[in-house]
Amino acid sequence: MASKEPEQQPQHREDEEAPAAEDEDTGAQVAPIVRLEEVAVTTGEEDEEAILDLKAKLYRFDKEGKQWKERGAGSVRFLKHKETGKVRLVMRQSKTLKICANHLIIPTMSVQEHVGNEKSCVWHARDFADGELKDELFCIRFASIENCKNFMEKFQEVAESQQKKEENEDARATASLLDRLTVEEKKTEDKSGEDVPVSKEGETVTEPAPADGDKKSEPGSSA
Numbered sequence: 001m002a003s004k005e006p007e008q009q010p011q012h013r014e015d016e017e018a019p020a021a022e023d024e025d026t027g028a029q030v031a032p033i034v035r036l037e038e039v040a041v042t043t044g045e046e047d048e049e050a051i052l053d054l055k056a057k058l059y060r061f062d063k064e065g066k067q068w069k070e071r072g073a074g075s076v077r078f079l080k081h082k083e084t085g086k087v088r089l090v091m092r093q094s095k096t097l098k099i100c101a102n103h104l105i106i107p108t109m110s111v112q113e114h115v116g117n118e119k120s121c122v123w124h125a126r127d128f129a130d131g132e133l134k135d136e137l138f139c140i141r142f143a144s145i146e147n148c149k150n151f152m153e154k155f156q157e158v159a160e161s162q163q164k165k166e167e168n169e170d171a172r173a174t175a176s177l178l179d180r181l182t183v184e185e186k187k188t189e190d191k192s193g194e195d196v197p198v199s200k201e202g203e204t205v206t207e208p209a210p211a212d213g214d215k216k217s218e219p220g221s222s223a
Helices: 145-192
Strands: 048-062 067-081 087-093 099-104 120-127 134-141
Touching: 048 087, 048 145, 067 099, 067 134, 067 145, 087 145, 099 120, 120 145
Parallel strands: none
Antiparallel strands: 048 067, 048 134, 067 087, 087 099, 120 134
């Protein structure tokens, strides 16, 4: 019997075995169809610095439905103005950056732990997130008890510092008012204490003419 020849492996053409050639850089430059100019985007936070930045989820209390409604999840920050020293709470949603809370922290505000949850706390505020002032009851929940405590401590610290700031401003305003009153009183005293001008040597001072009723008869005149 004739022996069978080994089966030959299929031969591949050189063009199939050769790796695909990479795109060559021809050096040609293609001008863009539309030229886009850089646009400066302002957030309104350029003159502020963050003194607190934490991840959290925010809720607001719906008075009509009498239930908590989720406002958004993202970063809650305390922003302190570099010139005025005022501090506001701002929270933006993490994906859309939509503002879900925006209000000043004032001395009359207080924050309390949410009943039954050590990771949450509540407070009242006049919020401006929707473009108009609204009385809101907020509840914020953090991932840890530590973050919640940090938030509450910083909140109270800012509120107390704003109280001292207002007291200092009132004291400065009072001091400024007293200074103005003192200056005005001094001016009044200076005016009332002005001396009658005295003639200098070589100058002639003319006495005022007497009134008609005060005329005296000249000596030597006959009736």
